[in-house]
Amino acid sequence: MMSLDFIWQTFLRLLAALPLTIEVWFLSIVFGGFVAAGVTWMRVSGILPLSLFARAFIFIFRGSPLLIQLFVIYYGLPSLPFVRHSFLWTFLREPFYCAVLSLALCTAGYTSEIFRGALAAVPRGQVEAARACGMSGFLLFRRIILPIAMRQGLPAYSTEIISMTKATALVSMVTLWDVLNVALKIRNDTLITYTPLLVAGAIYFVLNYILARFFVWLEFVVSPHLRRRLH
Amino acid sequence: MLGFGDRGWGFALIAGALMTLAVSLTGLLIGSVLGSLIAWAKLSGHKVGAAIGDAYASLFRGLPELLVIYFVYFGSSALLTATGNLIGIEGFLGVPSFAAGALGVGIISGAYQAEVYRGAYLAIASGELEAARAVGMHRLLMFRRIIVPQVLRFALPGLGNLWQVALKDSSLISVTGLTELMRTAQVGAGSTRQPFVFYLAGLGLYLTLTFVTDRFFEAAEKRATRGLKRIHG
Numbered sequence: 001m002m003s004l005d006f007i008w009q010t011f012l013r014l015l016a017a018l019p020l021t022i023e024v025w026f027l028s029i030v031f032g033g034f035v036a037a038g039v040t041w042m043r044v045s046g047i048l049p050l051s052l053f054a055r056a057f058i059f060i061f062r063g064s065p066l067l068i069q070l071f072v073i074y075y076g077l078p079s080l081p082f083v084r085h086s087f088l089w090t091f092l093r094e095p096f097y098c099a100v101l102s103l104a105l106c107t108a109g110y111t112s113e114i115f116r117g118a119l120a121a122v123p124r125g126q127v128e129a130a131r132a133c134g135m136s137g138f139l140l141f142r143r144i145i146l147p148i149a150m151r152q153g154l155p156a157y158s159t160e161i162i163s164m165t166k167a168t169a170l171v172s173m174v175t176l177w178d179v180l181n182v183a184l185k186i187r188n189d190t191l192i193t194y195t196p197l198l199v200a201g202a203i204y205f206v207l208n209y210i211l212a213r214f215f216v217w218l219e220f221v222v223s224p225h226l227r228r229r230l231h
Numbered sequence: 232m233l234g235f236g237d238r239g240w241g242f243a244l245i246a247g248a249l250m251t252l253a254v255s256l257t258g259l260l261i262g263s264v265l266g267s268l269i270a271w272a273k274l275s276g277h278k279v280g281a282a283i284g285d286a287y288a289s290l291f292r293g294l295p296e297l298l299v300i301y302f303v304y305f306g307s308s309a310l311l312t313a314t315g316n317l318i319g320i321e322g323f324l325g326v327p328s329f330a331a332g333a334l335g336v337g338i339i340s341g342a343y344q345a346e347v348y349r350g351a352y353l354a355i356a357s358g359e360l361e362a363a364r365a366v367g368m369h370r371l372l373m374f375r376r377i378i379v380p381q382v383l384r385f386a387l388p389g390l391g392n393l394w395q396v397a398l399k400d401s402s403l404i405s406v407t408g409l410t411e412l413m414r415t416a417q418v419g420a421g422s423t424r425q426p427f428v429f430y431l432a433g434l435g436l437y438l439t440l441t442f443v444t445d446r447f448f449e450a451a452e453k454r455a456t457r458g459l460k461r462i463h464g
Contacts, residue, residue, distance in 0.1 A: 063395075064437040065402035068413060068430055075420060076427035162293075169295035173406075180298055193309040197302045201294050208293040 010186055010199045017182040018203065024096070024178065025168045028103035029161060035104060036111035043116055054112070061109025067170055069106055074098040074174045099171040103164065110160055118153030119145070151222050158215035162208050169204070179203055233432055240419045240429070247415030248436045254333050254411055255401040259394055261337025266344025273349055284345065291342035297403050300335035304407045307331055332404030332411075340397050347389035351382040384455045391448035395441055402437070412436055 043054035061069065077083050078092050091097040122145050130144045172181035183200035187193060220227070235241035269287055272280035291299065307326040315324045355378065363373045405413035416433030420426035 059442075060434075060438065063441040064434045065399040065413065067402045067405070068416065068434050068437060071417070071420075072427070072430040072434060076430045079424075079426045166293075166295040169297045170403075172297070180295060180301075183298075184301065187305065193305050194302075197298060197305070201298055201302070204295055204298065205290065205293045212293075 006190075006192070007195060007199060010183075010196050011203075013186065014179050014182055014196075014200055014203055017177055017179045020176060021165075021168050021171075021178040024099055024103065024171055024176070025164055027100045028107060028168075029164055031100065031104035032107035032111055032164075035108035036115055039108060039112035040115040040119070043112065044119065058109050058112060061106050062113070066102070066106045066167055067173065070099065070102040070170060070174060073102045095171075095174040095176050099174055099176055103167055103171075106167070107160060107164055111157065114153050114156045114160060115149070117156065118149040121152040122148045154215070154219055154222065158212070158219075161215075162211050165204065165208050165211065233428065240415075240423075240432075243415050243419065244412070244432060244436060247410060247412040247433075248440060250409065250411040251398070251401050251413075251437075252440065254329060254404060254409065255336065255394070255397045257329075257333035258336030258340055258401065259390075259397045261333060262340025262344050262393070262397070263390075265337060265341025267348050269341065269345035270348035270352065273345065274352060288342045288345050291339050296335075296339055296400050297406070299339055300332065300400075300403050300406065303335040303338065304328070304331040307334070328404065328407035328409040332401070332407050332409050336397050336400050336404065339400060340393055343393050343396070344390070347386050347393065348382060350389070351385035352378065354385045355381045384459075387448070387452045387455050391445070391452065394444060394448065398441055398444070399437070412440075 039054045039057055042050040043058070045051060073092070074095060078089070083089060083092060091101075126144055126148060127140065130140050135143065168178060169180040171178050172184065175181075177185075179200050183196040186196040190196075233240055233244070269284040272284035275281070304326070308324065308331070311324045311326055312322075315322075359377055359381070360373065363377045368376065401411060402413040404411060405417060408414065410418070412433055416429045419432075420429035423429070
């Protein structure tokens with residue numbers, strides 16, 4: 001049952017599905033990042049309607065399961081006549097775009113809270129010092145706030161990125177042939193229960209392991225000030 | 232359509248929400264058993280125990296939740312069928328989807344709960360343990376009177392987060408056919424051809440569940456820490 005040849009064939013077929021998994025993962029992180037930046041900006045803008053909107057956005061996308069969000073977008077929206085007759089239909093009829101959209105919105109909910117925490121962690125004194133040197137506006141943001149905030153937010157953000165790899169497995173529910181879906185198909189066709197899911201698990205695990213190592217390295221690179229203190 | 236009358240789906244959705252609560256709670260409890268065992272293995276100082284604990288935690292935090300749930304569901308049924316055949320029961324034996332789903336959610340939750348319990352144990356002031364030994368408490372009594380109450384207190388915020396995770400993960404159990412909230416919304420969407428209404432209603436019920444239970448955990452935390460002096464707030 002667990003012949004080496006079958007494991008190898010399964011591995012090759014799952015590997016062929018890996019690009020789709022990575023594509024969904026990458027696009028939703030990028031779009032999710034932009035949306036999150038916008039939501040964070042609204043949340044800290046001090047303008048009440050904007051901040052209320054941001055709070056509602058975060059509450060909805062963090063408070064409900066990704067699966068039902070995905071289904072609202074993929075099955076729900078296209079059932080509304082006015083969506084079907086608008087330009088949105090060109091995107092929403094493709095499961096790929098629906099998957100990316102819903103993963104991006106969901107991760108944006110979590111990520112914007114990470115961004116907000118990172119911004120809040122920038123020491124006041126740093127901003128005051130920069131102002132005293134005459135920096136303001138965008139220069140202050142670019143040179144002082146952003147680099148410090150990025151460093152502060154990195155550990156939490158890396159956790160979010162890794163959980164996104166796991167979240168991509170849900171796209172198998174909307175007919176996309178990602179790694180998990182191909183594994184389920186092999187299971188269905190061959191009636192071999194363990195091997196396909198174990199091989200798929202190994203692929204996801206290695207992917208996340210590489211990501212985790214990368215972020216450990218990145219954190220090391222961006223915090224030289226902590227390194228020196230160790231000696 | 233969403234009403235509570237003869238043709239309404241109101242009761243079905245509420246029943247689904249209750250099933251979601253039940254299966255998530257069972258999952259959280261299974262996770263707390265697994266999590267405390269792993270935390271114990273990690274804290275024991277045994278090399279092998281710590282290695283097993285580490286392997287478990289990093290494995291189930293690195294795999295997609297959906298894959299784990301499929302694996303537990305298909306895997307346990309295959310195992311049961313094979314065992315059944317051995318003792319002479321012919322044919323396919325399926326593990327009940329409630330059990331398989333709760334086990335799947337519990338296995339995942341346990342990997343995260345282990346860290347919460349470990350952190351909580353390490354937060355107990357070592358003086359308290361020394362004092363307990365000094366007054367002559369034996370291990371079990373110390374565990375019951377000193378360690379458990381404090382671990383629970385320190386673990387409560389982390390457990391609150393993991394409860395929310397379990398609640399959301401439980402929606403994946405719908406793939407096993409258990410008629411919890413997600414599955415009920417799917418069935419309703421399919422038989423009335425109104426997917427938007429049903430998935431939105433399901434989403435609203437999930438939000439209600441997470442919001443209400445979050446308030447509950449907040450209250451519990453307040454009560455559990457009423458004797459503690461706070462650094463802030």
